[in-house]
Amino acid sequence: MENKEGTFYSFFVKPMDSLLHFFADKFNGSYGLAIILITVLIRLVLMPLMLKNYKAQQEMKVKMDALRPEMEDIQKRMKEAREKNLPKEEQMKIQQEMMGLYSKHGVNPLNMGCLPLLIQMPFIMGLYFAILYSPDVKTHPFLWFSLGEPDIIMMLLAGLVYFVQARVSLWTMPEQQKQQMKMFIYMSPIMIMFISFKAMAALPLYWAVGGLLLIFQTYLGRKFYYKEVTAANVDLTEVKEDVQKIEEELEEDIKKADDKKKK
Template sequence: MIGFFHHYFVEPFASLIHLTASFFDGSYGMAIIIITLVIRLILSPFMLKQYKNQQQMRVKMDLIKPEMDEIKKRMKEEKDPAVQRKMQQEMLELYKKHNMSPLSFGCLPILIQMPILMGFYYAIRGSKEIASHTFLWFNLGHPNIILAIVAGIIYYLQFKVQQSNMPKAQAQSMKWMGLISPIMILFVSINAPAALPLYWSVGGLFLIGQTLFAKAYLTKKEPEKAIQT
């Protein structure tokens, strides 16, 4: 399995990085930026579909909130486990009635992009040429604390922008993820070659712009559609 992944994902991306760098006077930093943007552009249709699904879910959650609050209130007051299970089933029926499911938030874009992004990640990490290349003020093969902090901040901002489109209940339950994910990226970046936080920073900035674009231009008619479905 590891050999399959390396042959069909890592090696092609490594070749692509070298080929792209040849068009920019051997600049692997520019190659990483260009390929990151191209990958994100290719994935954009899936991510925008996910955004629309989240928008529809938010509208539906607002619609059923009074009923949900009533069921939750009765569950808190009820002590009998059997009755509580019945109320949980009532909650599931409410979701079913409004055609709602956790999958409505869009797992497919994540599943599609993971092997692509991981292949790109390991192609950057395993390249000796990148490890010895200098881009802007930093060496791509050595850790850079400033770039690591920038990557962490960008991913925190990216989560906050994405969180603004989530239903309130989901946004509340995922608020810790907004801290955990950037902190993980920061700690990994501190000890990783600077090429990796560069890749994360460019990708994070693209996602912020993509989400703001979708929010401004692609969801004007979504509330009506969500209520009708």
């Protein structure tokens, strides 16, 4: 059932429907080319935000890679504390050292840069429903497939493009995040192929074109913002001093807490 009412339809579906028909008229009725052009426009609009995100990720990568020796030392001590069943206060102290180090140097390991993905979702859904609600688009043939019917080849192409895109996206991530994100290299294309298996071929067409543009954007981000990780990027002497200072502060806090308990 078509729902052509509400805020989402008015702000996203209806404009996408108008754009689809407008560009299709310019391309002699080709809705496939219209979808490709709309995809390019969406990526161009999001490009400044994406590049800003790549810059922030690269700065985070430099910091985390430079801090890695100290972080690995803290993680090793945390593991040993658990294995030796040391008091929870001692384990908490070591964990707080890590948090203090992150805070001191402005490192946020959970910052995965999801904002650009979230921003584009309404546009993707708007385009999807604009195609769904348009009989002309659903029955339109493009290349070897119909835009309104599932297509195995487009499903595989979209999955392949996003597999490459996921691999390329690792360029801008710190080593620790690379290890955590490896599973997403396979999860992302698998999810896209799973959805595309029964979805209209227009959707994997959008994903395939969008994925190629994402690869290009990642290349631009690497070209403009790539930095070699060196000791000059982060003062390692200062880092060691910070860790020592944090340890001293935590020991003092624990001592004060113990004194209060005794009283």
